[in-house]
Amino acid sequence: MDSVACRCCDLLQRVPPLPRGGKARCVRCGQLLATRPADPLDAPLALTIAAAIAFAVANATPMLRLSAEGREAQTTLPGGALAMWQAGSELTALAVAFCAVVAPACHLALLLAVLLAVRRPPAPPWVGVAMRWLERVRPWAMTEVLLLGVLVALTKIAQLASVAPGPGLFALLAVVLLVPAIATTFDADLVWRRIAWADARAQVRA
Numbered sequence: 001m002d003s004v005a006c007r008c009c010d011l012l013q014r015v016p017p018l019p020r021g022g023k024a025r026c027v028r029c030g031q032l033l034a035t036r037p038a039d040p041l042d043a044p045l046a047l048t049i050a051a052a053i054a055f056a057v058a059n060a061t062p063m064l065r066l067s068a069e070g071r072e073a074q075t076t077l078p079g080g081a082l083a084m085w086q087a088g089s090e091l092t093a094l095a096v097a098f099c100a101v102v103a104p105a106c107h108l109a110l111l112l113a114v115l116l117a118v119r120r121p122p123a124p125p126w127v128g129v130a131m132r133w134l135e136r137v138r139p140w141a142m143t144e145v146l147l148l149g150v151l152v153a154l155t156k157i158a159q160l161a162s163v164a165p166g167p168g169l170f171a172l173l174a175v176v177l178l179v180p181a182i183a184t185t186f187d188a189d190l191v192w193r194r195i196a197w198a199d200a201r202a203q204v205r206a
C-alpha cells in the first residue's frame with residue numbers, strides 16, 4: 001500500500017490498491033487522493049489523438065469570417081497572431097502564439113509521446129522527463145481562454161460587421177472539451193510506475 005499526504009490537509013494516510021474506476025478520498029477532509037481510471041491507456045490515447053486532429057484543424061482553418069460593406073476577411077489562429085505582430089503589438093502576438101499555438105501543441109505532443117511509450121512497459125527513462133515537461137507546459141496551454149476571447153470578440157464585432165464562425169472555432173471548441181476529458185482518464189501514477197529507471201531498485205509493478 002502506498003502512503004499519500006492529502007493535498008488539502010496534509011494528513012498522511014495509506015491508500016489501498018484501488019479497483020478499476022475506483023476513487024480514494026481523505027478520511028479527514030474528503031479531498032480526492034487517488035483515482036484509478038477504468039481504461040487508463042486506450043481512452044486517453046484515443047482522446048489525445050482526437051484532440052491533436054481537432055487542434056490541427058483549429059490552426060489550419062479560418063476561425064472567423066468577417067464581412068462589412070462588401071469586403072470580406074477571414075483569419076486563422078496563427079494568421080491572427082501574425083497580423084497582431086505586423087500591426088505593432090509584438091508582445092501580445094508572442095503571448096497569443098505561445099499560449100494558443102505553441103504550448104497546446106507541445107502539451108498534446110508530449111501526451112501522445114508518453115501514452116505511446118508506456119503501452120509496452122518498461123517505458124524508457126525519457127518518459128519521466130516528458131512527464132515533468134507535461135506538468136510545466138500544461139498551465140500555459142490556454143485554449144479555453146482563447147475560445148472565450150474569440151467569443152467575446154465575436155459578439156462585439158457583430159455590431160459592426162457580419163461575422164460567421166469558421167470551422168476553426170468549432171475545432172477549438174472540440175479541443176477545449178477534449179483536454180479535460182484526457183485529464184480525467186489519464187493515470188499519471190500508472191505512467192510513473194511503468195518507467196524503467198536507471199536505478200535497478202525501482203521496480204516495474206504495473
Ligand SMILES: [Zn+2]
Nearest residue numbers: 006009026029
Ligand atoms: Zn485531507
